[in-house]
Amino acid sequence: VISSRRQDVLTVTPWLAPIIWEGTFNSEILDSAYRPLNLTIGVTVFAVGKYTRFVGRFLESAEKHFMKGYRVNYYIFTDKPEAIPHVQLQPGRRSVVVPIKKYTNWQEISMRRMEAINKHIAETSHHEVDYLFCLDSDMVFHNAWGPETLGDIVAAIHPGYFNVPRSQFPYERRSSSAAYIPDGEGDFYYGGAVFGGLVKKVYEFTKTCHMTILADKANGIMAAWQEESHLNRHFLSNKPTKVLSPEYLWDDRKPKPPVIHLVRFSTVDKNYKEIRD
């Protein structure tokens, strides 16, 4: 009888998308399937204002752990190109600085990411990458992040909400918002710091999220957790084809529970007040 290696966690969603936990996959088999495809994986990170200070560590840790053996393009969106440190990259990997406008407050900056990513895909990255991940920059890789994460539409479970009942998910609860999710609905609470998929799919859902963000703006409302709320609304109706466990989006301020065997990507400790101006 074949039994599960991880009996302590849910490894498949009710719509049959895999939930990626250590122990559920064999990296060798996955590499042998993906390496021959000669893929290029893109990564977007936003380093606006004081967030430029995180880029160096982000890139250094990515070079050690992110998609080793694959071609990678880092797209660093910044209002201060000169503040981006030069980091030595492995062969087959390159970084590109994408100049963007700085908005007045951190919420606006955060929400405009969807628009910037979407625009950049249309103009540039759709020619250059097969898969695209959009990651927060104030984070560091600690362990391997590989082809087990590749899928059409990929979302990650927020580390603060993977073990709590759905009623406690911080979805936007005001019905006047386009990100509204009523009580009793919802699959997971996905984190806005990690999402991705096929570049074509990322183009589609960043466009939709940007539209719903603009709709809210026109109605004078801002969702509870900015673009994360809109992302959650979108992924409820357009379910991800692969879900990453909180190993891929961890918060080091939280104590590590037994189900987390490995932390692959987590927050850098920082003073939010100071950073956000």
Added chain:
Amino acid sequence: RRDVLVLTPWLAPIVWEGTFNRDILNAQYVQKNLVTGVVTFAVEKYVQFIKGFMTSANKYFLAGHQVNFYLFTDNPEQISHLQLAPENHLFVIPVQNHTRWREISARRMDIISTYIQSRFQYEVDYLYSIDIDVQLFEHVGVEIIDRLVGTISSWQYDTRRESKSYETRAESRAAVPQGEGDFYYTASFYGGSVAEVYKLTRACFKGIMEDRRNGIEARWHDESHLNKYLLSHKPTRLLSPEYCWDADR
């Protein structure tokens, strides 16, 4: 379902009752306006199974979605009138019979790939090959739809037999080396996208013909070749033995 394996090491879901919500899947599927084909063969005495198969499949197989049944038979006149659901269609395609079962099973792969190229690719998005002597007693729904789908044989779970039934003689194209192999798949139910099923059936037929030229016949005929193929072309979704209705072989 914590007790069973629901994900392969290459992250393909293994579909067991209790692992999925059919309503969610139906909602996703309906958006895409897909047509699924079922290929089945009723040759010689297997004609007796047509009525039972078609009645149960019409009722339980992808109920509510458009299904084209392609029934290959050497006895087209024998088919009594079957009342089908409005979204289902039955196409009866005459074939010649052959004297031995082994011949028929080899021919199936060839027939399927030929018809995919000439016809099915224009009529369906997904295609499943199902044995005619199968009767469904439960709904089989859109949880089976994926690019390349294999069903784990229920024989694998029978501890009285050898744990796996692969062809082991190296001279056969279907040979699986000792210690290798992920699962043992049944040839009575497999499928996927039309493009993937085309590649699979072509490869299997090629292997069968090569074996024939070398004077060897694989242990479980087309099923051995199917298993060889799915070892190197891993399915994107597996159906648990709950979907394997081989009462006996």
